[in-house]
Amino acid sequence: MAIVDVTVIPIGTETASVSQYVADIHTILQSYKQEGKINFQLTPMNTIIEGELSILFEVIQAIHEAPFNQGINRVATNIRIDDRRDKIATMSSKLASVQTKLKEKE
Numbered sequence: 001m002a003i004v005d006v007t008v009i010p011i012g013t014e015t016a017s018v019s020q021y022v023a024d025i026h027t028i029l030q031s032y033k034q035e036g037k038i039n040f041q042l043t044p045m046n047t048i049i050e051g052e053l054s055i056l057f058e059v060i061q062a063i064h065e066a067p068f069n070q071g072i073n074r075v076a077t078n079i080r081i082d083d084r085r086d087k088i089a090t091m092s093s094k095l096a097s098v099q100t101k102l103k104e105k106e
Contacts, residue, residue, distance in 0.1 A: 002053045002083040003091060006060055007046040010067035011074040025063045032059050041091060050091050053083060
């Protein structure tokens with residue numbers, strides 16, 4: 001199980017808003033989630049996706065292509081991968097670990 005932090009940046013949009021592109025990407029992610037292939041969390045600045053690394057690369061390609069499919073001619077995609085192999089780490093388990101450590105400090 002890997003966790004990917006991804007930001008897709010359409011370049012050359014008509015307005016400063018990119019929410020329509022984010023919504024399109026969200027729809028793609030939701031379809032992968034419904035198939036049981038990934039879990040994801042949308043944040044104000046990026047999207048975090050967890051799943052098998054080979055599937056994540058497939059998902060990244062699909063969401064990178066999304067703005068092109070809406071007529072954008074240039075897209076920059078930033079990707080950061082956390083691939084831990086000594087134990088299973090999920091988004092929720094990583095957050096829980098930090099919460100436990102915070103409680104220990106109280």
